[in-house]
Amino acid sequence: MIDTIIQESAAKAFRKVYSAEVESGDIIIQKTRRDFEGDFTINVFPFLKLTREKPEISAEKIGAFMIENAPELERFNVIKGFLNIVVKPEYWSGFLSKNFKDPDYGIRTEPSGTSVVIEYSSPNTNKPLHLGHIRNNLIGWSVAEILKANGHQVIKVNLINDRGIHICKSMLAWKKWFDGKTPEKEGIKGDKLVGDCYVRFDRELKSEIAGLVQKGLDREEAEKEAPLMAEARKMLQDWEKEDPDIRGLWKQMNNWVYDGFDKTYERLGVDFDNVYYESDTYLLGKEIVEEGLTRGVLFKKDDGSIWADLSDEGLDEKLLLRADGTSVYMTQDLGTAQLRHDDYNPDKLLYVVGNEQNYHFDVLKIVLKKLGRDWAEGITHVSYGMVELPHGKMKSREGTVVDADDLMEEMHATAAAMAKELGKADDLSDEESSSLFEMISLGALKYFILRVDPKKNMLFNPEESIDFNGNTGPFIQYTHARIRSLLKKATDRSIKPLNEIFTGEMQPKEIEILKMLYSYTSVVADAGTTLSPATIASYAYDLAKEYNQFYQEISILKEEDLEKARFRLTLSLFTASVIRSAMFMLGIEVPDKM
C-alpha cells in the first residue's frame, strides 16, 4: 500500500537525516489539495521541534531522501511546510490492472472475528410506518452492510413492540367502531386499518376529555378519569391475565399489522435475520429485575415499586417495575438485551434508535453493568436525528406524518414522469420501465436520507428535496449505467479491458480517478468506525462526479491508440464496480441502463 510506503519512508527520512525518533505511525499523510501538484502531502510543521530547521528546508531534505529511497515515488515539491509527493504513474496503472477484476475490491472478505447484533426498525404495532421509520430502517440496514464489508459477522434483528396500552387503544376502537372490518374487506393494508383504529380512538378520547373539562374537571384529572382510557387500561390488565378473547383479537390485529409491515419492508429492501417480540421478552426483564433486587443492586420503595439508584453516575433514580408489578419500557429492554446476549453472545450490541432516547440507552447500559453484565460494555446506541418537515415536526395528531408507503408510491410516479419527459423509457416494456422507475425512485429516496450525517436532524421537503439531478442517487446510478453501456459498445467493437499494465501516458483526470478508487478501501474502513452511511454516500458521489467530468473531457472508445482506449475502458469498468459496491452498502441498486 502506497500510504504505508510513504509513511515508512518519511519516518526513515526523519531518523536518518535528523536522527529524530519518528515512527511511521506519527506521519500523517493526506491527499494533496487539488490546486497543487502531488498525490500525497506530508505536513512537516509538527516535526519542526525535532528538525530545528525552517519548514521549507526540513521538507526539502525529507522529500529528497524519500525520492532517493522509495522507488515508488517520482518527485516532490515543497510549498511552505507542505511536502507534496508525486507517486510514479506506473504505481497507479499497476494498481488498476491488479484490482479491476476484483468484485470485492475494498471490502474485507476475511472475517474480522467480531460479531455484532444490530437492532433497527423496532416499530409499534398500532401505526403504519412513516418517514422517521424509513430513516431508521435505511440507517440500520446500511450500517449492517457496512459492518459486513469490514469483515464482521452481523445479525440484523427487529424488535416489535407488540404489547402495551397503545395496541389496546387500537383494539378497543376496533371493537367499538370497526367491528367486522378486515383489511381484505376494506381493501387496505393491515397496518393502515389498525392505524385508523388508533386515530379514531385518539379522536374519541379527545372529545371525551373535552366533555369532562367542560363539566368542570381540570385537564389532568379528565385525562385520568376518561372512561375510554379506563377501558383501555382494563384491557391491558386482561391482556396480561391472558384473557382468551383479548388475546385472540390481539393476535389477529397484530397479524394484520405484520402483513402490512412486511410489504413495506420488502419494498424498502430491508430485512432481518431474527425478529423479537416484546410480548415474549418482557417477563424475562421482570426476572432480571427481581434478581437485581435479591442481590441488593436495586431497591424497593414502600409502595412496592422497584428502582435503580443511579445517583453515583450523575443520574436520577430510575423506575424498573411498577408497584402493581407490571413492567415498563426499561424492564423490557433489559430482557431483550439479555435474550440477545444469550442467543448470540455477540461482541457488540447495536441499537439504531432515535436520539430522543439517548438518555434511555445511557441508563440501560449502566443498569446492566450494575447487574453484573460485563457484556453491556459492548452496547452502542446508533443515535439518529429526527426528520423534520418544512412546517415543523411530523405529528400524527395533526396529520402531518409522511406515510412510508405513500411516499414510495409518489416517488415512483415522479420518477416515471421525469423519465417520460426525458424520453428515457421509450424502448422498454412496461415491466422493465416500472422496475427501472422503482430502482431510481428508491435510489433517490435512500441517497437523500443516507447522505446526511445520522446524528443530525434533517429536513425533508417533499416538493423540492427529492430531486433527480445533481447530488442525488439517480446521478450516481446514471454514471453507472453510462459505463455499463460503454462496455456493451466496447464489446461490439471488440475492444477488451487491459489485463496488463498500461505503459502510455496518463491524463491528470485518470490519475485522479485511480487515486479515488484506491482510497475506497479506507473509506469503507472509516465508515465501519464512524457507523455512518453518509461517509459512503459522499464518496460515491465524488467518484461519480469525477468520472462524469472525465467522460465529458476525454474520449474513451473513440481513442485511436488501442492500448489507451483499453486502459480507459478498464478504468471505467473498475469505477462502475466500485460505484456498485458502494451503492450496495446504501441499499441502492444500480441499473445497467437508464
Added chain:
RNA sequence: GGUCCAGUAGCUCAGCUGGAUAGAGCAACAGCCUUCUAAGCUGUCGGUCGCAGGUUCGAAUCCUGCCUGGAUCACCA
C-alpha cells in the same frame, strides 16, 4: 433549571483525530447535444463557518462563556 446534540452560501448538506485559497447540489444567470447516454458538462454570482474570548507557527475543527434551535430529565413506548 440539569444533561446531551446541533448552528457553515438564499435553501439542503459536506468538511470537524487542528493545516495550504472553506466545498458540493439546488435556486439565478451565460454557454455546450451531427460526436462513447444532456438524469450530463463548463462558466458567473453567492461565506465576518451563531457571537465573544482563549490555546498556537496555524482554528470551521480544540477549550471557556454567551445566544439561538431541538431532544431529554414520565409509574408512555
